[in-house]
Amino acid sequence: MCGIYGEVSIIGSLKKSWWRHGDTALIHRGPDASGTWISGCGRVGLGHRRLSVIDLSETSRQPMRSPDGRYTIVFNGELYNFAEIRRELQSLGHRFVSTGDTEVLIAAYTVWGEACLSRLNGMFAFAIHDKGTSTVPASLFFARDRAGEKPFYFSHSPNEFRFASEVKALAHSGNINLQALNHYLSLGYVPADLCLFEGVHKLPPAHWGRLDLMTGELITRRYWALPANQPLVTANGEALADEAGALLEDSVRLRLVADVPVGVLLSGGLDSSLVVAAAARVSSTPVETFTIALPGSSLDEAHHAEKVASYFGTRHHVLPLDKPSLNLLDGLAPFVDEPIADSSILPAWLVFGLARKQVTVALGGDGGDELFGGYSDYTTSMADARRWGWVPPPVLRSLAGAASLLPAGVRGRNRVASLRGGAYQQLIWGRPYFDSQLRRRVLKSGALAELGAGLEAPERFLLDLFHQGTDPLDNMTRTHFGSILPDDFLVKVDRASMAHSLEVRAPFLDHRLIEFAFGRVPSNWKVHGGESRRLERMLAKRWLPPDLDINRKQGFSIPINEWLRSEGERGLMARMEGLPSMINLDEVRRLVRGHIAGRANGGRLFALLMLAIAMRNIHP
Numbered sequence: 001m002c003g004i005y006g007e008v009s010i011i012g013s014l015k016k017s018w019w020r021h022g023d024t025a026l027i028h029r030g031p032d033a034s035g036t037w038i039s040g041c042g043r044v045g046l047g048h049r050r051l052s053v054i055d056l057s058e059t060s061r062q063p064m065r066s067p068d069g070r071y072t073i074v075f076n077g078e079l080y081n082f083a084e085i086r087r088e089l090q091s092l093g094h095r096f097v098s099t100g101d102t103e104v105l106i107a108a109y110t111v112w113g114e115a116c117l118s119r120l121n122g123m124f125a126f127a128i129h130d131k132g133t134s135t136v137p138a139s140l141f142f143a144r145d146r147a148g149e150k151p152f153y154f155s156h157s158p159n160e161f162r163f164a165s166e167v168k169a170l171a172h173s174g175n176i177n178l179q180a181l182n183h184y185l186s187l188g189y190v191p192a193d194l195c196l197f198e199g200v201h202k203l204p205p206a207h208w209g210r211l212d213l214m215t216g217e218l219i220t221r222r223y224w225a226l227p228a229n230q231p232l233v234t235a236n237g238e239a240l241a242d243e244a245g246a247l248l249e250d251s252v253r254l255r256l257v258a259d260v261p262v263g264v265l266l267s268g269g270l271d272s273s274l275v276v277a278a279a280a281r282v283s284s285t286p287v288e289t290f291t292i293a294l295p296g297s298s299l300d301e302a303h304h305a306e307k308v309a310s311y312f313g314t315r316h317h318v319l320p321l322d323k324p325s326l327n328l329l330d331g332l333a334p335f336v337d338e339p340i341a342d343s344s345i346l347p348a349w350l351v352f353g354l355a356r357k358q359v360t361v362a363l364g365g366d367g368g369d370e371l372f373g374g375y376s377d378y379t380t381s382m383a384d385a386r387r388w389g390w391v392p393p394p395v396l397r398s399l400a401g402a403a404s405l406l407p408a409g410v411r412g413r414n415r416v417a418s419l420r421g422g423a424y425q426q427l428i429w430g431r432p433y434f435d436s437q438l439r440r441r442v443l444k445s446g447a448l449a450e451l452g453a454g455l456e457a458p459e460r461f462l463l464d465l466f467h468q469g470t471d472p473l474d475n476m477t478r479t480h481f482g483s484i485l486p487d488d489f490l491v492k493v494d495r496a497s498m499a500h501s502l503e504v505r506a507p508f509l510d511h512r513l514i515e516f517a518f519g520r521v522p523s524n525w526k527v528h529g530g531e532s533r534r535l536e537r538m539l540a541k542r543w544l545p546p547d548l549d550i551n552r553k554q555g556f557s558i559p560i561n562e563w564l565r566s567e568g569e570r571g572l573m574a575r576m577e578g579l580p581s582m583i584n585l586d587e588v589r590r591l592v593r594g595h596i597a598g599r600a601n602g603g604r605l606f607a608l609l610m611l612a613i614a615m616r617n618i619h620p
Helices: 020-025 082-091 101-119 178-187 237-255 270-282 302-312 328-335 345-356 368-372 376-388 393-404 413-421 423-429 436-442 445-466 472-482 484-498 511-520 534-543 560-575 585-596 602-618
Strands: 002-009 033-038 044-050 071-079 122-130 139-144 153-156 160-164 200-202 207-212 218-222 262-265 288-293 315-320 361-363 503-505
Touching: 002 020, 002 071, 002 122, 020 044, 044 071, 044 122, 071 101, 082 101, 101 122, 101 139, 101 207, 178 436, 178 445, 178 484, 178 602, 237 270, 237 511, 237 534, 262 270, 262 345, 270 302, 270 368, 270 534, 288 302, 288 345, 302 315, 315 345, 328 345, 328 484, 328 602, 345 484, 368 472, 368 511, 368 534, 376 423, 376 472, 393 413, 393 436, 413 423, 423 445, 423 472, 436 445, 436 585, 445 472, 472 484, 472 511, 484 503, 560 585, 560 602, 585 602
Parallel strands: 262 288, 262 361, 288 315, 361 503
Antiparallel strands: 002 044, 002 160, 033 044, 071 122, 122 139, 139 207, 153 160, 153 200, 207 218
């Protein structure tokens, strides 16, 4: 795991200090070494911060050049099947001097070009400079992994192109992209190719891009998509569970390969417990596991993690938070650039710090809910469809519209307002942050006028994903996979882990497991009636302690509502300093007062706190 950055001057040469800002901003992502490279023409610069994980020697140092000098690469991530690709390339006559995956990746691109992406099993963001030939123009090729585990930000103008692993490593104006802010307030994250800061973009997951260095023309293309759900009519649950278990075991086996210590993040929930079980099944040595405890809190579920750890004989490490508070944000704050509103970033940041004291690589459970139907949204929506299916859609829309006019945080407001599009679209209209009516209150009139009909663009973004499935559950899981997974959960993991120079790997996001879950598992083997995650529960009965409560849905959680109330109005408003000028502070104060009085505004206030931190980091 590393940090990458680079710059292309389309007109003229690079400035001598082009690398300084990126190298400094990304040091936490790669504390072990740094390197830079400038093309012979002086117009292209590539930079790299290294966290050594595979092949710790100098032979895997980056930027790395191909033997013939035509290609130069900077690479962030891991290729889990690099040994297999290496053997294939050796059969074609390639010789290797390192034992790492970077050299394999640049050789794969040399042979197969952009088509090499279909062969890669891993998490990655990389850029390759091709100096070209007499018939092939010079270019910069870049790509991002299928699920979006590794980030790639860029800016592009007629005169220059810049890219980096984090926004803070890019020079930009700091001006706010209003539509991106609108999406953030609605969703709690900035999705797809949008970025909060004007002029900056994200390369979406499963995309590549190519910059023509002569003309400055930039193109991007999608190279992979979720398969259509086409299960066998005779699909058998036991056989499907067998296949899911075998794929998970092999995915974990590949992700345990490293030249540094490896562990597993264990919350005690079903996904992370299955990863521990798979690791114990394929590892010849005891597994290191890590969790946090909240003594005295109803959210403390460390005993479930202890039960799993004891069952598999892991070396278990627990971080107790005896007197936690919102002051934990102060330690995380320097690593916030583009904000996310997910308060679980705090316990994630803490457990990653605990893990880093023992290991350099850790496996997590992200992706299991999206693949196998783990969210409560799914069972709730299906129950509501049975309960409210007889109500005419216009009546539901009227009820939802009336509920949305209530003050934020009033009990039941979001629940009813979420029915605007019917039972199955609650994940779209029932966001825990700012729905369209609340955005009309928290945004100033000038911003609302500028947005106009674009105010509901975030909801339309989710609707586009929702309509890609073949049945209601397929619609919902695809929506989550294409939105909150890459742009919230994986961003959270990347930022919070790299703040500690820890590499986190997600076995559930092996593309073979993704394609199996979305392409071949019928929806009724994910959720049926009130039972969710049916295949995972079948695996749990085979692999996990028999007395473990597998009906729980729990990750690393904190009592954020209590912490926010303990700050009081003055403390919370002080933390809001730096919010963008288009935010209505009078409405923010109303939200604060309502929360202190007992309304449920914790998610909204945390979203605004993270936004304020991001703005202060850009404009200190």
